Amino acid sequence: MKLGGHFFEDLGPGQRLINPVPRTVTEGDVALYIALTGDRNPKNCSAEFARSLGFARAPVHDLLVFHIVFGRTVGEISLNSPGNLGYADLRFLRPVFPGDTLRAETETLGWRETSKGDTGVVWVRTTGFNQRDERVLQFYRWVMVNKREPATPTGAVDAPAMPKEAERAHLHALPYPPFARFDASATGGARFWEDYAAGERLLHPQGMTIEEAEHQLATRLYQNTARVHFNQHQQQASRHGRRIIYGGHVISVAQALSFDGLENVIGMAAWNSGSHTNPTFAGDTLFAWTDVLEAIDIRRDDLGALRLRLVAVKNVDPSQQEVALMATDESGRERYAPAVVLDLEYVGLMPRRAVAG
């Protein structure tokens, strides 16, 4: 890897990159994840509850696995990136436990120079592995990357199509053992899979203000070293004048806020698509809502799936006032409203009434 990380010119399609650095996940990471996000999923924080669901011990939070795998890829893909543009077809393939060591490989799938020519978009697929070389996670993402020589055209025009959603077959091979009883007193949630239907909107009641130290701690924990998150000296001269919060931290905070209303979502099976629609900065207060898009029968007696749209907004409380998702900008284009910072469509897993106990 070149000193200072890869630039757009280095990331032409067809490469398979072994991303350094392997990382053993520990109970220290798990505690920090809770401290940084406020997560309350008892599957991840109670060994007893995890065992009641058939796990040998408490698995590591899905999003912590995502962040660590993602972090591996930053040095080669997005160190010199002004922003991650989107995710597609992300699948959680196998539980990760404290003591497991994660590593990542990334294939470059396509690239396209922007019309201005100083940056470009790169499409990649990353796979995370554990120490037994078993796949634990895979996802597509596309990301803006700076050019080393902004004035020299690359002719890159190869923009691959991305999957519209995660493969449904994945939902029939989930890494969840069958369980006979779900103790809802551990989650405090009264609603089960059958109780949610497409069209419902859940306005999560809490808000969370993020500090510089918090997002920096989170992002470093994942060994994600992208410049825009840490280097105020550099950011001062940027368009925003400030460090930009790692979008993954926004996902984690929004997902933790969604516990109030979705207490019984015990895990994520997949993401269909996701976008960081506007940057988040220290001092912003995040709020979230969830739209139920679809209840999916995955042919299990214990578990059902919900296709959910998690939206995070900043500095406006959607449980107090209506917040528009889209707005028209000066040029008359429909865009995400400036307050909207995350639009994530994922598949959540929820116990069925039959196992309520």
Add this chain to the structure above:
Amino acid sequence: MKLGGHFFEDLGPGQRLINPVPRTVTEGDVALYIALTGDRNPKNCSAEFARSLGFARAPVHDLLVFHIVFGRTVGEISLNSPGNLGYADLRFLRPVFPGDTLRAETETLGWRETSKGDTGVVWVRTTGFNQRDERVLQFYRWVMVNKREPATPTGAVDAPAMPKEAERAHLHALPYPPFARFDASATGGARFWEDYAAGERLLHPQGMTIEEAEHQLATRLYQNTARVHFNQHQQQASRHGRRIIYGGHVISVAQALSFDGLENVIGMAAWNSGSHTNPTFAGDTLFAWTDVLEAIDIRRDDLGALRLRLVAVKNVDPSQQEVALMATDESGRERYAPAVVLDLEYVGLMPRRAVAG
């Protein structure tokens, strides 16, 4: 639980609430507790020293146990609380070790609407259990809770009497194995139980400034989600205009500061009473002093008890200048002086000279 947590109207007496979420305590939590408070008790941070006292390994800090048990209760009791008013008869009943899973149950004991009618006070007793359903902690607390419908009177007038102090019998059944030798070189403390007498005041020499990120990390670690600690967007419109620091974090910082002067206090047996007398905000620097109220012979050769009053103040250094505990407000009432943020009476455990080694 209702979306947005319980309000005063939901908390009438006679209920027994199973508080979600069970939480396994880990070495990650222990490290974070030290990083957040600066605690130096070798019983909690040295496996070797803990073993010299007869423990199988280092127990989890008493206050970390308290915070985690307390955190369980917030969703149902104090999510919509402007402030915790007091504690009584808190007892540490059993050591907690990393790997133990804590859960909580709370009984509602009484309620009284305030004269203004928009909020009320709720009295509860919480018990913390480990994974073997053994009681590890119990305490009374009373707390201000917002009403869902401030304009509709509830007629709640039932204010129960609280114990004046923790039951003394508890001091004769402490969860401390007998030990033959106390290695004071591990604590750096030269004084033993016999060396303290009622009337002494210890002015702890250090001060600690608290940042927003720090109290938020601590409070999230305990999965305490009370709004006032995290939501600056909401707090902007409040009387204080700022997030309020979780009072438990103030207790922990003050207790950690008290190490200088009370190096050999190896644990808390009980709290008799406690009040958060004024709010603490980010940027405040905390100082503390301890008044020795009583030396209690608990009929052990290795260990004695001290009844101690721990007072925390902000932005004034009691080792440099006299700080008044009480002040007269505009209406002529005696109140805690604005600088005083904590008044906690607890029973600390201290080795006796016979085991000094």
Add this chain to the structure above:
Amino acid sequence: MKLGGHFFEDLGPGQRLINPVPRTVTEGDVALYIALTGDRNPKNCSAEFARSLGFARAPVHDLLVFHIVFGRTVGEISLNSPGNLGYADLRFLRPVFPGDTLRAETETLGWRETSKGDTGVVWVRTTGFNQRDERVLQFYRWVMVNKREPATPTGAVDAPAMPKEAERAHLHALPYPPFARFDASATGGARFWEDYAAGERLLHPQGMTIEEAEHQLATRLYQNTARVHFNQHQQQASRHGRRIIYGGHVISVAQALSFDGLENVIGMAAWNSGSHTNPTFAGDTLFAWTDVLEAIDIRRDDLGALRLRLVAVKNVDPSQQEVALMATDESGRERYAPAVVLDLEYVGLMPRRAVAG
């Protein structure tokens, strides 16, 4: 120990101090170290990689060991210190693993009152031990310490000579098992010991802005309680008006930044000398460069040593503009330029080409 810590008058030469408090290092500390510094050394964060080098599991980061041993000594040596002046002949003697308990002993070697007479310099040698009383670390340092009675002369004039570098013999008895193969895909580094030569300067491309909460968390984690780092109330009245960041945190951040360019430095063998040349404050952005001073053949097939000079600067990016190390002050004296905050000469260990795999 006196309440409020030792002062200069207490620290005359010839004393051997048993420094409280023993501290068991855990995976929680390891995770926090990564979150606080962004360290990416796979020897320390991947159990798999550590095993490939012949360790039973991932050792604790050298600098985390240093900080914890150093932290033990603060109460007796530098609680009342306006600043640490220098280090000499620091040797990492034995790997430390999570679960090990560290303690420290410090000998006072010399003292000298400053010309102004209100403070003095104290020279000490500290040794860190594990629970088997094996030495894991030793170092010399000298530190400015306030006098209890600034107006009363002590006559202290005894300034011992410090070693100019760590004993070379140490490099032939390193605590690293021999290894047959070094998987550079784990570090992402393409260069081996033979690829570096004296005279090369590595401009590390990243920068890191430090927040108050971050350095306070780090410093408390090490149970280093020196006043200047935590007590804003006191610091307000000081020359700087602000809390001073623990110099060790600056070393850790600079060393973590040096990963880009020195990916294959798998550990520190020793420090020859080190100085905190100017204070660092919250809000400062740190950058670093490394000068290769010497390639040292340590008579191993798998491993070589590099004598390296790590320089950290603040608020100026040496990869973007030339930064002078020295500057002339008003009185015409050559001093470290105000932007230079660290000058550390250490011996790093690097695999040789023969084991590249």
